[in-house]
Amino acid sequence: MAAKIKKGDTVVVLTGRDKGKEGEVLKVLPKEGRALVQGVNMVKRHTRPTQASTGGIVDKEASIALSNIAIKDPKNGQPTRVGFKVLEDGRKVRVAKRSGEIIDA
Numbered sequence: 001m002a003a004k005i006k007k008g009d010t011v012v013v014l015t016g017r018d019k020g021k022e023g024e025v026l027k028v029l030p031k032e033g034r035a036l037v038q039g040v041n042m043v044k045r046h047t048r049p050t051q052a053s054t055g056g057i058v059d060k061e062a063s064i065a066l067s068n069i070a071i072k073d074p075k076n077g078q079p080t081r082v083g084f085k086v087l088e089d090g091r092k093v094r095v096a097k098r099s100g101e102i103i104d105a
Helices: none
Strands: 010-013 021-029 034-037 042-047 054-063 069-072 083-084 092-096
Touching: 010 034
Parallel strands: none
Antiparallel strands: 010 021, 010 069, 021 034, 042 054, 083 092
């Protein structure tokens, strides 16, 4: 099955403590059904000092379930579902269900 959310997409968080936040998808983990979104689901990580970096408490993104995010509609910026359409030239593209616009990654 084709991926509905890809790296580089702008998404909106639908549920949880970060509801309403927007961010860019940094990484998609399809086997786990999760994605890393920039600036969303931030957690504190206690790191040990190494030669490369000093230790301390570092903020980083944790993964979020794909069911809790939706692609931002290119036309009006609201969350939308994703469908697929085959163009005349044979390309299969993702389409926003809300507005019918083609989603560019």
